[in-house]
Amino acid sequence: MHEYLSEYDFPPYRPPNEANSALIRITRGCPWNRCEFCFMYRDTKFQTKPLEEVKKDVKKARQIYRAAQSIFLGDSDNLVHKELPEIVAFIRKIFPDIRRVTAYARAKTILSRKMEFLTAVRKAGLDRLHIGLESGDPIVLEWLCKGVTPEEVIEAGRKAKEAGFEVNFYVISGAGGKMRWKEHALNSARVLNKIKPDFIRLRSLTIKEGTPFKEKLEKGEFVITPPLERLKEVQLFVKNLDLERCFLASDHMTNFLWAGNAFFYRGVAGDLPRDKKVMLKTLRKALDFIESTELEVKDSNQLLKEGFITAL
Numbered sequence: 221m222h223e224y225l226s227e228y229d230f231p232p233y234r235p236p237n238e239a240n241s242a243l244i245r246i247t248r249g250c251p252w253n254r255c256e257f258c259f260m261y262r263d264t265k266f267q268t269k270p271l272e273e274v275k276k277d278v279k280k281a282r283q284i285y286r287a288a289q290s291i292f293l294g295d296s297d298n299l300v301h302k303e304l305p306e307i308v309a310f311i312r313k314i315f316p317d318i319r320r321v322t323a324y325a326r327a328k329t330i331l332s333r334k335m336e337f338l339t340a341v342r343k344a345g346l347d348r349l350h351i352g353l354e355s356g357d358p359i360v361l362e363w364l365c366k367g368v369t370p371e372e373v374i375e376a377g378r379k380a381k382e383a384g385f386e387v388n389f390y391v392i393s394g395a396g397g398k399m400r401w402k403e404h405a406l407n408s409a410r411v412l413n414k415i416k417p418d419f420i421r422l423r424s425l426t427i428k429e430g431t432p433f434k435e436k437l438e439k440g441e442f443v444i445t446p447p448l449e450r451l452k453e454v455q456l457f458v459k460n461l462d463l464e465r466c467f468l469a470s471d472h473m474t475n476f477l478w479a480g481n482a483f484f485y486r487g488v489a490g491d492l493p494r495d496k497k498v499m500l501k502t503l504r505k506a507l508d509f510i511e512s513t514e515l516e517v518k519d520s521n522q523l524l525k526e527g528f529i530t531a532l
């Protein structure tokens with residue numbers, strides 16, 4: 221066994237809304253690790269941590285995060301851990317007052333798990349799954365090498381909901397590139413309308429060095445969606461969402477658009493369907509700004525290139 225497993229081991233990534241959560245790592249890396257845009261666990265060999273090691277970390281976490289109201293489990297796909305029900309039950313025992321326990325999950329892994337396992341995890345006290353849809357367009361999913369089809373994601377989302385989980389889906393704005401932004405927007409809305417998630421979170425495609433997607437970009441096999449089309453893509457996506465109760469968030473700095481030294485757009489957020497009109501108004505305003513400004517409009521790819529952002 222590696223020595224680091226006996227040390228307290230933080231998950232390196234967590235959703236932005238889990239910033240105040242106690243972080244507990246029960247796996248390391250990603251068992252898929254092939255999504256071409258993803259840089260997160262590229263150099264990490266996937267491992268599930270033994271139950272006893274996790275229990276030690278949970279006890280240490282209790283000392284570290286005395287005021288935590290929620291817990292996030294890392295890394296990217298914890299449903300692969302066969303002892304997850306025991307782990308979650310132990311966490312709930314050590315943190316009896318915690319309000320929420322959440323984790324990332326891959327759609328494909330949800331599909332591969334028996335309903336009895338999922339309900340056991342849910343009953344033990346895991347409340348919410350964060351799942352990457354990225355795009356509902358089958359061709360875009362292939363470009364991204366996501367390893368899952370839109371119909372499989374629909375099935376996985378429905379299965380997770382049936383097991384009693386709240387589900388949060390991520391969509392990557394710009395994933396369709398200049399050539400496929402309309403299909404990306406329409407098909408992503410179509411998939412989410414079928415799943416009826418509790419939360420949708422938007423990120424914007426930001427292509428980092430060292431990822432296969434960067435090579436695609438350099439070879440001209442992919443063209444980044446320019447800011448104007450990216451806003452039109454979000455507009456088309458939001459217009460086509462038909463959900464009765466869902467919170468849409470754009471809680472990531474990659475969503476910001478800048479002109480000169482100031483940002484003029486930071487994404488759209490709100491309760492659907494109630495806030496749809498406000499979101500569309502925000503998008504219209506940002507589109508009008510781009511169409512009228514003489515300043516250069518910059519997105520997260522440009523800021524990354526210029527060194528203004530480093531961590532994502």
Ligand code: SF4
Binds near residue numbers: 250252253326352
């Ligand atoms: S996006 Fe998620 S599933 Fe894909 S390689 Fe990265 S961590 Fe793994």
